[in-house]
Amino acid sequence: MAGEDWIELKFRLFDGTDIGPNKYDPSTSVASLKESILARWPQDKELAPKTINDVKLINAGKILENNRTLAESRVPVGELPGGVITMHVVVRPPLPDKNNEKQLVNAPKQNRCACTIL
Template sequence: MAGEDWIELKFRLFDGTDIGPNKFDPSSTVASLKETILARWPQDKEIAPKTINDIKLINAGKILENNRTLAESRVPVGELPGGVITMHVVVRPPLPDKNNEKQLVNAPKQNRCACNIL
C-alpha cells in the first residue's frame, strides 16, 4: 500500500519547539516541506521566515536542497522502521535594508570611552 511508504517527519525549530509530526510522500520535494513549515509556523515566534528561501532544513548534518525529493535527501542510517525523523529548521536572518544601512553609516558617531587599564 502507498500509505505504508510515507515518511513521518517533525521539524525542530531553533527554540526547541516542534512542528509536526506529519507524514509525507517520499516524492515530496524539500521546497514543499518548507512550504508546509511556513504555513504551520507558530504565530508567537519573534523570528519568522517570510519565504521558503529564508528556511534551511538540516537532516543528519546535511543542508537539504529545494529541488531534491525527500527520498533523495533522506539518510537511512540509524532510522527505525515506523519512527519519526526529526529535521532541524534554521531561519536565515533578514538582510539589512539598504536605506537603514546608509542611515547607520551617516549617523553621527557617539563618544565612546577608549581607556586602557594596564
C-alpha cells in the first residue's frame, strides 16, 4: 500500500496548540508544508504569518530549509513506526513599517530603573 510510507506530522504553535495531525508524502517540500500551515492557521490567533518566509519549522532542533523535501529533513532517531512527529512552528514577528519606526525614534525616552536594593 502506497500510504504506508507517508509521514504523519502535527505542528505545535507557539502557544502550545496544534495543527494536525495529517499525513504527508516524503517527497513533500518544506515550503509546501509551510503553505499547508498558512492555509490551516487558526483565525483566533493574534500573531499570524503572512507568507511562508514568516514561518520556521523546527524538527529535532534543526530549522528546516524550504528547498528540501520532508524525506531529506527527517531525523529518524527516536521515531516510532506509525508514530506522529511533532514539528515546532516559529513565527517571525511583523516588521514595523517606516512610519512607526519614525514615531518610535522621535518618541521621548522614558527612564526606568530596574534596580533592587537588598
